[in-house]
Amino acid sequence: MQDVLGPTLRLIRLPHGEGVELPAYETRGAAGMDLKAAVGENEPLVIAPGRRALVPTGFIFEIADGFEGQVRPRSGLAFKHGITCLNTPGTVDSDYRGEVKVLLINHGDEDFAVTRGMRIAQMLITPVVQARIVEATQASETARGAGGFGSTGV
Numbered sequence: 659m660q661d662v663l664g665p666t667l668r669l670i671r672l673p674h675g676e677g678v679e680l681p682a683y684e685t686r687g688a689a690g691m692d693l694k695a696a697v698g699e700n701e702p703l704v705i706a707p708g709r710r711a712l713v714p715t716g717f718i719f720e721i722a723d724g725f726e727g728q729v730r731p732r733s734g735l736a737f738k739h740g741i742t743c744l745n746t747p748g749t750v751d752s753d754y755r756g757e758v759k760v761l762l763i764n765h766g767d768e769d770f771a772v773t774r775g776m777r778i779a780q781m782l783i784t785p786v787v788q789a790r791i792v793e794a795t796q797a798s799e800t801a802r803g804a805g806g807f808g809s810t811g812v
């Protein structure tokens with residue numbers, strides 16, 4: 659059982675998510691909860707080399723105000739199969755009420771079959787702040803100035 663106090667995450671199960679395990683933290687210190695694929699039982703979603711696919715999770719995630727969900731790849735899938743998230747980290751907004759989906763891409767050289775319940779990615783719940791956006795005419799002075807992209811040397 660989790661003994662950390664984070665925000666409550668309400669998960670609304672969609673009909674095609676019936677029977678798919680809830681996203682879960684696999685170890686006590688895991689930063690991300692694993693997301694499972696809600697593809698059809700006998701209909702694996704096959705991603706050919708170089709192709710991408712939007713994989714359903716079967717859940718709406720109601721993320722608390724002041725937080726976001728970050729969808730990130732699993733290193734094991736990346737290392738073993740060249741499977742990663744194309745838009746990593748994917749951003750799930752706290753006001754989003756659609757199904758969370760995972761955009762996978764196959765960088766490997768073989769077809770990859772996503773099967774029902776397969777752990778395809780992980781989601782971190784992270785605090786966010788919104789900036790107060792103000793247009794200004796001049797940038798303030800700093801020691802760095804406009805130096806960047808290696809300006810401090812190696």
Ligand SMILES: O=c1ccn([C@H]2C[C@H](O)[C@@H](COP(=O)(O)OP(=O)(O)OP(=O)(O)O)O2)c(=O)[nH]1
Pocket residue numbers: 729745747748749750751752754757758759760761
């Ligand atoms: O990996 C992802 C990324 C996004 N989303 C959902 C949740 C997010 O709140 C919504 C919009 O995502 P984003 O802001 O990245 O998309 P956009 O291209 O800016 O589209 P929009 O105009 O809908 O905001 O899509 C996912 O389910 N998975």
